[in-house]
Amino acid sequence: MELTDVEKRLLALHYVFPVPLNRLNKLYETDPTLEKLYMYRPIELVRLLGISLKKAVQLKESLQQNSMTPYEQLYERHAITPIPFSHPNYPEKLHELIDRPAVLYTKGDQQVLHKPLKIAIIGSRKATIYSKQAMSLIVPPLVKNEVVIVSGLARGADTMAHEAAIEYGGKTIAVLGHGLFHLYPKENRLLAEEMAKHQLLLTEYPPYVKPERWTFPMRNRIISGLSEAVVVTESADKSGTMSTVEHALDHGKDIFAAPGPITSSLSTGPNKLINEGAKPLWNGFQIVESLVLNR
Incomplete structure (x- = not known):
């Protein structure tokens, strides 16, 4: 993938200062091409990046120490493709985020990013067989209509969502909360390796x-940002799942929830969402009718 000189300089900065793009706004306003990146004094970095003087000194030293690092070759050696925010391959929907990632680091089939429809399927790390059964009804119609399944590669519902997409012959994206040199949780290593070959792993964090x-x-x-809508299977009332739902609501996305038995604590999240206006979901055709056929 061809990168401009400006994008190469962003890779160098992001490697030692991996923050969302809005944290770099003042820097880009002052120096749109980042040509002065290695010339700023620490006190100037304090003003431009909103960091402490101690951190600015450390950042200046790190930039200088790594000034000759061939980042593109380093990433290529590990089959990692970085996508700066200014590159045409950067997902259009992420530009709508206030705090969009400055760089995405990807591994796998990048063409998945260009599929027009993506649906997030999320839920509890303690998800039961009920989530798997629900996904057997939700995922096949989505796959049939070339909808990409997005989730977070966490234990439980996330793992089930990725596995269901693969089992039914579809495409899936795992958004990671760490760099590509690491893996969490470790029990998903085989799944991650499979996805790195035929699906897509994506993160905003440098590999280390x-x-x-x-x-x-x-x-x-x-x-949430990548997806047209978010599906919740099982979830407690207070959880990381609800954090994703809050982002989706902020982004104006549709929320679907699989209603669950009132005897299960993991039904509290989706049942409460339905009570608050989420769409009850019992098969994937509802999403197809709501989002796919109306496009």
């Missing part, structure tokens, strides 16, 4: 970034 508690809520906005 390890999973942290704060990185997963951040990735939820990307799951």
